Amino acid sequence: xxxxxxxxxxxxxxxxxxIQGQFSEHLGRCIYGGVYVGEQSDIPxxxxxxxxxxxxxxxxxxxxxxxxxxxxxxxxHWKDGIGPKETRKxxxxxxxxxVTEDNSFGTHEFFELCRQIGCDAYITGNVGSGTVQxxxxxxxxxxxxxxxxxxxxxxxxxxxxAWKVAYFGVGNEPWGCGGNMTAEYYANEYxxxxxxIRQYRPDARIYKVAAGSNGSDFHWxxxxxxxxxxxxxxxxxxxxTIPHSWEKKGSALNFTAADYYETxxxxxxxxxxxxxxxxxxxxxxxxxxxxxxxDEWGTWFDVEEGxxxxxxxxxxxMRDAMVAALSLNVFNQHCDRVHMANIAQLVNVxxxxxxxxxxxxxxxxxxxxFRLFRDHQENQLLDSHLIASDFTAEGITLxxxxxxxxxxxxxxxxxxxxxxxxxxxQELEISLQGxxxxxxxxxxxxxxxxxxxxxxxxxxxxxxxxxxxxxxxGGLKVTxxxxxxxxxxxx
Numbered sequence: 001x002x003x004x005x006x007x008x009x010x011x012x013x014x015x016x017x018x019i020q021g022q023f024s025e026h027l028g029r030c031i032y033g034g035v036y037v038g039e040q041s042d043i044p045x046x047x048x049x050x051x052x053x054x055x056x057x058x059x060x061x062x063x064x065x066x067x068x069x070x071x072x073x074x075x076x077h078w079k080d081g082i083g084p085k086e087t088r089k090x091x092x093x094x095x096x097x098x099v100t101e102d103n104s105f106g107t108h109e110f111f112e113l114c115r116q117i118g119c120d121a122y123i124t125g126n127v128g129s130g131t132v133q134x135x136x137x138x139x140x141x142x143x144x145x146x147x148x149x150x151x152x153x154x155x156x157x158x159x160x161x162a163w164k165v166a167y168f169g170v171g172n173e174p175w176g177c178g179g180n181m182t183a184e185y186y187a188n189e190y191x192x193x194x195x196x197i198r199q200y201r202p203d204a205r206i207y208k209v210a211a212g213s214n215g216s217d218f219h220w221x222x223x224x225x226x227x228x229x230x231x232x233x234x235x236x237x238x239x240x241t242i243p244h245s246w247e248k249k250g251s252a253l254n255f256t257a258a259d260y261y262e263t264x265x266x267x268x269x270x271x272x273x274x275x276x277x278x279x280x281x282x283x284x285x286x287x288x289x290x291x292x293x294x295d296e297w298g299t300w301f302d303v304e305e306g307x308x309x310x311x312x313x314x315x316x317x318m319r320d321a322m323v324a325a326l327s328l329n330v331f332n333q334h335c336d337r338v339h340m341a342n343i344a345q346l347v348n349v350x351x352x353x354x355x356x357x358x359x360x361x362x363x364x365x366x367x368x369x370f371r372l373f374r375d376h377q378e379n380q381l382l383d384s385h386l387i388a389s390d391f392t393a394e395g396i397t398l399x400x401x402x403x404x405x406x407x408x409x410x411x412x413x414x415x416x417x418x419x420x421x422x423x424x425x426q427e428l429e430i431s432l433q434g435x436x437x438x439x440x441x442x443x444x445x446x447x448x449x450x451x452x453x454x455x456x457x458x459x460x461x462x463x464x465x466x467x468x469x470x471x472x473x474g475g476l477k478v479t480x481x482x483x484x485x486x487x488x489x490x491x
Contacts, residue, residue: 002388002428006405008413009434010383015406017063017377018340019331020370021122023296025070026105027096027349028311034347034356035113036105043359047112048105052361053347053354054116060353060367061374064166066122066295066342067110071095071177073169074128078138081106082157095177097310107142111163120166122295122342127171127193127211128179136196139168144200164204167340169295170194171211173238175220178211183223186211190228209293212236213277221277225284234291234339237277240300241267241323252301252314253450257422258394260319260449263299264420265396267323270297271330278337291339294331298343298351298366299323312349316364317452318461318483320351321445324369325402325418325485328376332404332416335381355455362458368445371463372487375414379406382413388428391421401426401480411435413490419480422449430476432490437474439491442466446484 024030035053037043044051068076072095080089081103088103114121123142125135140150145162154162170193172178174186181189190210199205210232213220224235242249243259243266250259277292299320300312307313324343331338343366347354353367381404388401402418413435419426444466451461466486468479480486 002386002401002426003431004387004403004428005385005431005433006413006415007383007433008407011380011407012383013336013381015332015335015376015379015381016339017061018120019335019338020061020328020373020377021064021066021340021342022062022346022353023066023070023342023344024346025349026068026072026076026093026101027070027345028308028313029348029356030345031105034354036109038104046116048109049113049116050356050361053356054113056354056361056363056367057117060370061377062117062119063377064120064122064340064342065114065117065346066124066169069124069172071172073124073172074126074130074178076126077130077134078107078141082108096312097308108157108159121163122167122169123165124169124172125193127174127189128177132193132196135193136198139165139197139206140200143204143206162201164201165206167207167209167234168197169209169211169236170197173214174211175214175217183220184227187224187227190224191231194231207233209234209236209295212293213238215239216273216276218276218280221280225281225290229284229290232290234293235281236293236295237273238296239270239273239294240296240298240344242300249301252304253317253452255319255450257449258396260422261394261396261398263319264322264326264398267326268330268398270294270327271334274330274334274338278334281337288336292337293339294341296344297327297341300350314350315452316352316355316366317450318365318447319449321365321369321485322418322420322483324351324366325372325416326420328369328373329402329404329416329418332376332381332406357455360455362453362455363462364453365445365447365451365461368461368463369485372443372445372485373416375408375487375489376404376406376416379408379414381405382407391424393421401428411491415488415490417478417480417486417488419482419484421482423482425482426480428478428480430478432475437471437476437490440469440471440476440488442469442486442488444481444484444486446481449483
């Protein structure tokens with residue numbers, strides 16, 4: 001039998017809530033029609049924000065939201081998105097579909113969205129086509145409470161109090177859409193730009209994030225840590241999961257068992273990336289002060305047939321939920337270095353939490369996977385040891401089980417378990433060291449690999465109570481169905 005040993009008395013570090021962060025970009029229907037419909041819309045809204053979407057995001061305890069991009073960030077000029085909406089400049093969104101961006105959702109609207117959700121703000125600044133002055137003035141506009149030109153302009157635009165910016169990203173993907181820079185050139189640009197991200201609020205220090213590597217570009221991490229590590233709080237990394245290749249991403253719904261297993265194998269590669277980037281960071285930052293920020297991750301498949309290819313709209317199945325759960329467990333296990341992660345993207349784009357169609361809304365299997373993990377937020381990662389053999393299916397070898405365990409302030413131990421096999425359940429014995437289980441509750445997400453929710457059947461895939469466990473000798477015996485994600489709360 002598989003065995004999991006959890007040392008409830010041995011903690012390994014805090015699981016930052018921001019590991020469960022999200023990403024929102026002016027891309028397709030993520031912002032417009034996704035979270036924002038405008039104050040005059042017949043869709044129920046508060047100050048233009050969809051009430052149904054906001055409530056769903058509150059329910060998963062969304063901790064932090066990244067905006068305005070993405071590639072869009074490096075062509076976004078923030079002053080175009082403030083002031084009366086009828087006078088805001090219009091622009092062409094050259095990266096995503098060539099559509100007109102009317103800038104009706106700007107800085108004030110973003111912070112209103114964060115207020116309604118109850119989450120922190122992660123702003124990405126424009127390095128690719130913007131200036132140091134522009135970035136400096138945006139930080140002043142958002143965070144300075146005294147008398148200054150930008151603070152006065154914010155007040156004129158209707159917001160007297162300064163906002164809190166939890167994170168600020170200095171550009172996005174400068175190795176590609178953010179300017180096609182070399183690591184050496186961007187390191188110098190980062191040093192210059194970050195100088196002018198002033199810390200105006202002693203009660204709300206801005207965490208500065210340098211734009212990091214594209215997946216396995218370890219040279220980029222080496223150069224940034226060597227040349228600018230002492231000037232950053234975090235260094236980002238982007239990694240998207242696809243079944244085979246960028247040229248053959250495949251369908252989000254019409255896929256084979258081999259595609260499923262290949263996708264999960266590629267998703268788990270993120271752990272190797274984290275280990276190797278962390279090893280480089282350890283050379284320059286052995287105290288692990290600088291966080292690894294995985295601020296773009298998730299699945300990327302072909303767009304749904306009949307949709308704008310520049311909108312990146314894809315359906316979402318149990319396969320996506322499995323990728324999410326496997327990734328979140330990895331982030332938890334590496335919480336000493338991974339300070340934040342932001343899945344791409346929030347609504348209607350790539351591996352979305354939520355899909356909308358006019359007034360209708362549904363939560364995806366990925367959303368329900370995140371819901372199973374929400375109780376890990378701000379807990380202490382526990383020392384745990386999983387004894388389980390690998391399995392091979394369709395010529396691909398994967399771990400038969402995966403987990404992470406944490407200790408809540410009230411003494412509850414939370415365990416998230418993943419069984420990736422499509423046709424094989426797993427028996428697991430959980431041994432608890434340093435505590436004795438008195439009661440247990442659980443939830444499960446399971447289904448066929450391509451199971452998904454539609455607007456006509458929005459609840460086909462969702463979490464349900466889990467009872468496949470029994471107390472035994474102070475520990476547990478658990479039966480995990482095939483293709484399942486389980487959360488256990490052990491008291």
